[in-house]
Amino acid sequence: MRIDLVTVLPDLVRSPLEHSILQRAQDKGLVEVHVHNLRDWGLGRYRQIDDAPYGGGGGMVLRPEPLFACIEALQDQLGQPYDEVIYLTPDGETLTQPLANALSLNENLLLIAGHYKGIDQRVRDTLVTREVSIGDYVLSGGELPALVLIDALARLIPGVIGDANSALSDSFQDGLLDFPSYTRPAEFRDMEVPAVLRSGDHGAILEWREVHRLDKTRTRRPDLLPPSDREESIE
Ligand code: 6GU
Numbered sequence: 643m644r645i646d647l648v649t650v651l652p653d654l655v656r657s658p659l660e661h662s663i664l665q666r667a668q669d670k671g672l673v674e675v676h677v678h679n680l681r682d683w684g685l686g687r688y689r690q691i692d693d694a695p696y697g698g699g700g701g702m703v704l705r706p707e708p709l710f711a712c713i714e715a716l717q718d719q720l721g722q723p724y725d726e727v728i729y730l731t732p733d734g735e736t737l738t739q740p741l742a743n744a745l746s747l748n749e750n751l752l753l754i755a756g757h758y759k760g761i762d763q764r765v766r767d768t769l770v771t772r773e774v775s776i777g778d779y780v781l782s783g784g785e786l787p788a789l790v791l792i793d794a795l796a797r798l799i800p801g802v803i804g805d806a807n808s809a810l811s812d813s814f815q816d817g818l819l820d821f822p823s824y825t826r827p828a829e830f831r832d833m834e835v836p837a838v839l840r841s842g843d844h845g846a847i848l849e850w851r852e853v854h855r856l857d858k859t860r861t862r863r864p865d866l867l868p869p870s871d872r873e874e875s876i877e
Pocket of ligand 1: 774778
C-alpha cells in the first residue's frame with residue numbers, strides 16, 4: 643500500500659512513522675508513506691496557503707489553489723487516480739474497525755490533514771472522496787488523526803505484524819474486547835496468574851479467554867453486544 647500524506651506540519655508526523663510497526667511495515671516494503679508539505683505549493687513569495695474565511699469569523703481556511711496544485715501533482719506522479727482521497731475532519735465518518743478493514747484493502751491512498759478552520763469547501767466537493775473523523779472530540783489538526791488512520795491500516799496488511807493471527811484477534815476485530823493477558827512471574831506481590839493459563843490445557847485456556855472477553859465487554863461496552871447477550875455475568 644502507498645500512502646501520500648499532505649500536511650502543513652510535515653515535521654509533526656515524521657517521527658511516529660519512523661518507529662515500531664510503522665517503520666517495520668515500511669522497511670519490509672509493505673507500506674510506503676510519503677509526507678508532503680503543502681507549503682511547497684503555496685502562493686507567491688510567501689508561499690501563502692491559507693486565508694480568512696468569507697463571511698467572517700475566526701480562524702484561517704486552507705485555500706483551494708495549493709491543495710488542487712498539490713493533489714494534481716501527486717496524482718500525475720502516481721500515474722493513476724488514488725483509490726481514495728481522504729480528508730481528516732471531525733465532521734467525517736467515524737473511524738471504526740470495519741472502516742479500517744475496508745480501507746486497508748486499497749493500494750493507493752491520499753490523506754489530507756487539515757488545519758486551522760479546515761479547508762475550502764470546493765476541495766471537499768471535488769477532489770475528496772471520503773471524510774474520516776477519529777472520534778467525537780476536537781483536535782487542533784488532522785495530523786494526529788492521519789497517523790492514527792495509518793497505524794490502524796498498516797497493522798492489517800498481511801506480513802506487517804509478526805503473528806499472523808494477532809491483528810485478527812485484537813479487541814473489536816470480532817466485536818468483543820480483548821481478554822486479560824499475563825506473563826511471568828506466575829506470582830507477583832501476592833497476585834497470582836490464573837491457574838488455568840498455566841495448565842497447558844488449550845481447550846480450557848480458550849474457554850477462559852472467551853468467558854473473560856464476553857464478561858469485560860458486558861461490563862465496559864454493552865453497546866457492542868446484541869441486546870440478548872448484555873445481561874448475565876460470570877459468577
Ligand atoms: Cl480527523 N480532525 C480534527 N481536527 N479533530 C478530530 C478529528 C479529526 N477526529 C476527531 N477529532
